[in-house]
Amino acid sequence: MASDPMSVNSSAREPPAPPGSGADEPKYGGYTRFELELEFVQALGNPLYLNHLASRKLLSNPAFIAYLDYLQYWSRPPYLKYITYPGPTLKNLELLQQEKFRQDIISPDLVERLRLEGMKAGIDWHRESFPSTA
Amino acid sequence: MDKYLDTRFERVEKALATFIDSIAKYNPSEKLAEDLVAADRELAAGLKELERHQNNHARILQLRQETASLDQQTKDIIGGLWNMRKEVKSTPATQYPATGPKYQFTTHELLNYAKRISRTTLPPAHLLYNSEPSESQQAGGQGGQPMEIDSAAPTPMPGGGGGGTATAAGTPAASAAPTPAASGPSGPGPVTTTTAPFSQPPPPPSANQTALPEDFKPHINLLTGYQFHPWPTEDKVRMGGMAAYQSLVSRAVDPKGYDPEEEERRKKEEEEARKEAEERAIREREEEERRMREERERMARERERARREEAERSGSISGPAAGAPAAAASSAGGGGRSQFTFLDGMDDDDDDDED
Structure with missing residues (x-):
């Protein structure tokens, strides 16, 4: 999906209806737009995936940037509550709105640091009772 | 008050003087004596009055002091309140984005969400609480092996040098059977050596249970090398709907409307x-x-x-011919x-x- 050829015009759309609001959603390969976009926005939480997107030159594609802007509806209700990886997803969605981050994420060093720090933070924030881990 | 007392003193003095005069003139008069007594009584009453006055004065002073201290206290309190108010007003409260809309949610929804994301945001317990102990466990495990040899070594000591070497050889072999076999022939047969083989076997099993060789541990631990990723891993991305979509596209099927x-x-x-x-x-x-x-x-x-x-x-002859x-x-x-x-x-x- 991410590799689809896109035109700038295709991104200006309304967010898909959340599940339960109407059963008559068109399906794309068996999935609704809601499901696909939810999956995609959460995949953005993975630094390696971002690097993959950058390596395919998508992060400099104006249409893709517009799509990233459009995806920000995930940071608002009623969509917010469907995100099961809230931290990295929303953080990266926010970072991806910045030109500099979109350019820098191509660097393997940055990806590796994001990966390690993200994994460490994912564990550390649960054990504030262990100050020695800081 | 002074005047009040002075008149009384003067009266007593005057009465006394006239009385003394009258005595000096050898003409004492009873009336004068009575005057003196009366003046004296008046003076005594005046003195009592003075005492009361002094007491009142002292009390007034005390009350004044009290009011002053209470005033001070009130002032302090008001000053404190003033400062407090200033501090409260200057305390930076959490800045909610004033422009951003606010969303209503219920506790039930919040708890539901927390329950749902716990699978993907909460690392497994062994990562949370064991990652440091595992290092110390490793250190303890490495320390445990020498300890095991140390504890085994003193046991054969009374038995003799032969028994000691047999145990040392038997422990790394991790089998109890060769230990008595090796120590049996080596022991010349005194009571100490016969007790030694019996006392030797029990420690090795217990030691073997607790101290598995370090290089075995990763193989029996199912969670070895488990990493917690707070985002969807590549596997998940590859197995999801986007991958299905991509595979349809690569099979030249229009995914739109295709289910x-x-x-x-x-x-x-x-x-x-x-x-x-x-x-x-x-x-x-x-x-x-x-x-x-x-x-x-x-x-x-x-x-x-x-x-x-x-x-x-x-076959029947009796049948009619016409039949x-x-x-x-x-x-x-x-x-x-x-x-x-x-x-x-x-x-x-x-x-x-x-x-």
């Missing part, structure tokens, strides 16, 4: 309809065959019966009918088929 489940269902339905039609055809054919078979059997039976009747009739042709005719007629019946049946079948 694999729907397709599957349709295919299945078609398959079922086809199967059902086939089965129905088979059933019809079988039915037809069965009917034809029955018909043939019936014909065979009738023919048999006719043959038997004819045989009976020809024979009639019977023959009837049998012929029956045969013809049966033949026609067969044909009728065929016709019927054809009709059925046409229906």
